[in-house]
Amino acid sequence: EVQVVESGGGSVQIGGSLKLSCTASGFTSDDYAIAWFRQAPGGEREGIACTSHADDYSTFYVESAEGRFTISSDTAKTTFYLELKSLEPEDTALYYCAAEPYTGCSRYNDDTYYAHQNMQYWGKGTQVTVSS
Numbered sequence: 195e196v197q198v199v200e201s202g203g204g205s206v207q208i209g210g211s212l213k214l215s216c217t218a219s220g221f222t223s224d225d226y227a228i229a230w231f232r233q234a235p236g237g238e239r240e241g242i243a244c245t246s247h248a249d250d251y252s253t254f255y256v257e258s259a260e261g262r263f264t265i266s267s268d269t270a271k272t273t274f275y276l277e278l279k280s281l282e283p284e285d286t287a288l289y290y291c292a293a294e295p296y297t298g299c300s301r302y303n304d305d306t307y308y309a310h311q312n313m314q315y316w317g318k319g320t321q322v323t324v325s326s
Contacts, residue, residue: 196220196315200291203320206281214276214320216291226295229313230265230276232287232322239290241309243276248298254307281324288319 202214218228227246233239243255243265253265264277278285292313300308 196293198291198293198315198317200289200317200320203289203322205323205325208282208324208326210281210324211277211279212281212322214278214289214291214322216274216276216317217272218274218291218293218315219272221293221295223295224271226293227297227299227313228265228267228274229292229294229299229309230263231290231292231309231311232285233290233319234284234287237287239311241307241311242289244299244307244309245274246298247271248296252299254299254301256307256309278322281322283324283326286322286324288321290319291317 197219200216225247229244230242231239242259245251245253245265262279267274293315294313300310
């Protein structure tokens with residue numbers, strides 16, 4: 195059974211940092227994509243970043259995440275991270291990790307990242323709260 199589990203959320207002050215973790219288990223191979231999303235209270239779920247075996251673990255970001263958020267993985271490619279820096283109250287949200295087997299990160303024709311929502315496996319999310 196495939197499981198995706200996030201951890202590392204918490205409360206942080208404005209300007210602070212957090213490093214979220216995501217473990218994906220139960221896959222029969224390491225050929226899958228991992229993407230991070232978030233959903234703020236009352237808002238829609240939005241994509242943040244993606245990496246995948248098919249893309250040789252290159253990293254892709256939506257434009258709004260560039261510079262402050264970093265997706266990475268451990269050497270074994272079983273734990274994936276999302277580092278959040280210079281956090282602002284608008285970053286308060288439930289952060290999700292999602293996995294999709296046998297695919298790379300979706301991109302538009304100009305190679306920019308497209309955070310499609312139809313990932314097959316989702317975690318339950320980890321809450322990030324930013325306050326003054």
